[in-house]
Amino acid sequence: MIIEDFSVETVEVAGHPIQTFKNRFRTIWEMFSRCAATFENEIFLIEGQTRLTFRQTAELAACMAARLEKVGAAKGDHVGILMENSLRFVISFWAIQKLGATSVVFNTRLAPAELERQLRFSDLKILLTSPLLSPKLQEIDSASLAFRQIVLGDNWQDELPKRDGAHSQDGIAEDDTALVLFTSGTAGTPKGVMITHRNIITSALKAMHITSQYSGLEESGAQTMLMVAPLFHVLALQEQLMSALILGRSCILVPSFNPWEVVELLSRERVNVLAGTPTMYWLLLNKTPVRDAKLDSVRIITYGGAPMPPDLLKQIRESFPGVICLNGYGLTEASVISTLHDRFSEVHPTSVGQPNLCSEVRIVDLLDGKELGPNAVGELAVRGALVSKGYYKLPEETARVYRDGWFHTGDMAYRDEDGFLFIVGRTREMINRGGENVYPVEVENVLHLHPKILDVAVFGLPDPVMGSAVACAVILRPDVETIGVDEIREFCAGHLADYKMPRKVFLVPDLPRNPGGKIMKSKLVEQFRETASPDKQ
Template sequence: MQDQPLVTLDPSWPALSLADAEALLTAPGAKFEMETITLRGVPTRVWKNAPPSLAWLAQAARAHGARVFTIYEDERVTFEAQYRAVAMLATRLQAMGVAKGDRVALAMRNLPEWPVIFFAAASIGAIVVPLNAWWTAGELEYGVDDSGARVLFVDDERHQRFIEAAPALPAVERLIVARASSPLEGRASRLEDLIGTPHDYAALEEVPFPQVPIAPDDDATIFYTSGTTGSPKGALGTHRNLMTNIMSSGYGAARALLRRGEPVPDPVPRTSLTVIPLFHVTACSAGLMGMVASGSTAIFMRKWDVVRAMELIEREQVHMTGGVPTIAWQLLEHPERSRYDLSSLEVIAYGGAPSAPELVRRIHEEFGALPGNGWGMTETMATVTSHAAEDYLNRPTSAGPPVAVADLKIMDEDGAREVPVGQVGELWARGPMVVKGYWNKPEATAETFVDGWVRTGDLARLDDEGFVYIVDRAKDMIIRGGENIYSSEVENVLYAHPAVTDCALIGLPHRVLGEEPAAVVHLAPGLTASEAELQAWVRARLAVFKTPVAIRFVDQTLPRNANGKILKKDLKALFEDRASAAA
């Protein structure tokens, strides 16, 4: 099935084929030149000019000097101030005994302290563990224990959530709290005692930047991603994984310009309203890394508020925003939009959730901005494909073609045979962005990572030009506004309720959020439970966004196939009224 273009494109577009654009951009001596090296025993194309490590990037970014790096309310941190804070905190961590390979966990909302902690820990060879700040205490405790973090950084909200759980974290030697609102005791201390507040960073004493030998393929991060069964898995990423994204993002933008017939200029700093949490690879790897490299400005918000966002776009002349389709929809449809000057917006890009072609068209027509999309996952440290500008308008249901260092293929259900172009199968991806595997989970690693390829669990097809179309997810997962909800996790909580004997979680389409979770429940004979009661039960045990928005009760146990698997497609008819209203 061929996409229908959303607008009438210039007859001269594309000026270059994908192959010709790639040849120009990756030619010997070009910025995006590639070379083939052996990664974990597999010959792999890599970006020849990618930065070698996060430590290198943290030091090189100092050259941006007085340019503003982060803005949060009245706090503005320049690149020079960021460098001083990173160097000081890295030195302090070393003094605490943190060494190469130690895990340093980080659980906080988007604050100027977040990138300071991230780069400081990574620059001394520690493995940074960004934890989902929306998790409950139990979920956070699992991530800390599983990673074996010696040091845990939290903001005040996470600290309050951890007060009861903290004694059960035996591996944590130091609990460091940013913006604490109450006195701290025991192993807890204030981040401000180490590096001051963001207002203080520019005046910090300059200390020598710690020099730790770090190779591109050394361990750098553990980002947690849940599977369809069992506990969350930590994807073990390398410095090369994150540095690859800098080049991949630049390559995607340059390819779009060449396809339009325009020259590729040197990178210029941009201002981005960063509203997706930094504990996601989309924001950290695909977003933050490129901003650091290019000297761009990241604006953080305490929480998403569309009016406040429009105020910031107007005041700060924001060039880029997005993250998930929800953001674009709310900007487009807010009744007060006309009161704000949003003309500075050049790009609204997103990933992480399905998006409607209508959204792509409206971004272009109503904002005059170019839409952007892409495909990746935690196991690929974000970007594998890049979809932008006219290519996106021409193929609005595609996630784009892979970047030059990535390969895609569609495999049959058994993973034994590659299927022909146009047929649906499981999407496999390969390239220097693919992580090493799962932290301390060798069996899960062996199942998912095969000879350099990652089995994505997504059902997809490729067209004859290599554009990928994500058709469905083989993994039992719902994506609500960019947040992953794994059905088995919610189902297990529902099963724990004494009245529930059978249940299933399904995703309902939602025009703005992409999907919402809903549950079908069969109660034990003689027992009762209301929709509100079960929603409160889930909300008390899991992050709020995982709570079913609707629950339907059935008299019989749920329909299953011969293998005992619940036929979830048959259950969606129970929510037709709600799905129609949300579409």
């Protein structure tokens, strides 16, 4: 392993104590260089028929850095990336880091107006894009944007300088911003999260520690990871790519999630590690001939981004016999802060695990901010080396959620006596019915057990008497025609208190999700707010 000693120390950052790894790198380029030297001739990146070793990746990144420097990029500049998952994306990311600049990564699924707002907001010096994504720039007034645009075409490698430049890492501090990722925007306008070198390095070392900690992971022989989540998402860029780097794994890049392509790659490339959201796994298991494929190579499956329905997790275990499943909880602002290993999943099936090293958590009262004891529901707050430094150019929003060294996540949660975390919903999604709090996830966990229900989202709607009514949007299984509110309430009896039971049921063909796979419940509230007699829908 790159590092054997995972000792933790307390240091002061921005006037507050945080836990961080004692043995760590100062910059992520320093970490990358160490890994490239250690795993020199091992395959690191795979795209189609192209394979790059760690050494080749480092050489291309250095040459790309020289090209960026030639057109004016320098230490401290913002360099944007608008690309699909690809070799050119990863090489560009490392090149920007070699320069000591900041990578600003944009969601490739944004509408032109959304993209234009973020581009203007980000103070870019250069924007790197691909032939697949460059047409998006033609749909906006890109000529008025004050930065240079570079399209890395099919022959991008041939256009690089043959020699790299000398780019010193001197003057780059651990807590300088290395990356800006935008939040998913489920709470409103996406915000640019300033992620530091320390944050990213901690993510990588945490992945190494988890691998060494649990029997079965280190011995799994897992060497090939399939990256299906988009690299503009924290799960893919800060977690999956960095864990592949630090563990010397090969990383297969696919431009977008296609369940049929995933099945083919799992078999052809003998993939060992698969990571994704519950939505991705559902599509993989229900829309493809996955059960006929050769999947015995898959050793580790990780998931996160949204709650995992118990029935879907059962499907995963049946389709991938002997696989080790890891559930991770995280946010763009703090990466993955807790992990649930398979060996605890039967005892704590709805838990998101225990906090990882360098992550301190506490549950606080929403009204007075005091820490709560075991099994009491409050807002989850976290601090440590994984927590980012705030939102770019949004000091008031930063001050609202980063308080006294703690990041207040907006997630309602509780911890049991053994320290396992349970997420019960978002603070803004909590339903107050006649003075009683209803947490949507608690209701969803019960409804996911119903044999007629494929997927469900619980949310609150205005009620003139009780304040709010518990409503649910339901996707039925393919062989089911309908389900009514009475049938649902009868099923919930014995599992939920009366005030938690759904009063309104909507049958829907799909649920609105953001690019990270999270259900956008605000869209459901907006859609069904004025509906009369919704239980008959």
